[in-house]
Amino acid sequence: MAATNTLDRFLAEISKLLREKDAVRIQQYLIIEPPYSQQYQQIVQELRNAFPKGSEDTLEQKCSNALPEARDGEDDAPWTAFLKFMMQYFVFLRDVDVANLLDTFTSLSELVQ
Numbered sequence: 001m002a003a004t005n006t007l008d009r010f011l012a013e014i015s016k017l018l019r020e021k022d023a024v025r026i027q028q029y030l031i032i033e034p035p036y037s038q039q040y041q042q043i044v045q046e047l048r049n050a051f052p053k054g055s056e057d058t059l060e061q062k063c064s065n066a067l068p069e070a071r072d073g074e075d076d077a078p079w080t081a082f083l084k085f086m087m088q089y090f091v092f093l094r095d096v097d098v099a100n101l102l103d104t105f106t107s108l109s110e111l112v113q
Contacts, residue, residue: 002049002064004062006042007090009065014086018069030089034098060087 010029019027031040052060063086064071069085070079092107 002046004046006039007046007050007062008066010039010043011063011086015067015069018067032089032092034096036093040093042085043090044093047090051090051094053095058092058102059090060084063087063090 014026014029017029036044047059051062060083063083067083067086070082073079086112092110096107097103
């Protein structure tokens with residue numbers, strides 16, 4: 001599997017913010033609107049290389065492994081919806097084509113549901 005160093009660091013930071021219950025900073029990290037900084041461009045490239053279309057289950061497992069706070073939740077109640085959201089967020093970043101507004105709107109709609 002291709003290296004995902006930037007993605008791994010990003011997930012580690014999200015994990016830290018979950019532990020700290022810092023919703024504002026999480027919101028700041030989960031940008032959806034281009035132009036993307038170099039870090040996000042690197043994440044997109046890593047996603048395309050390591051998790052091409054069709055590997056969403058593997059990507060969700062990576063999120064689950066990297067985000068034990070969401071996987072285990074609080075009071076033994078896992079935050080499965082958050083894990084699925086993170087996977088969908090990465091799929092959105094990987095697949096978004098801002099030149100195609102209809103596809104972008106559809107992808108955003110799927111993400112926010």
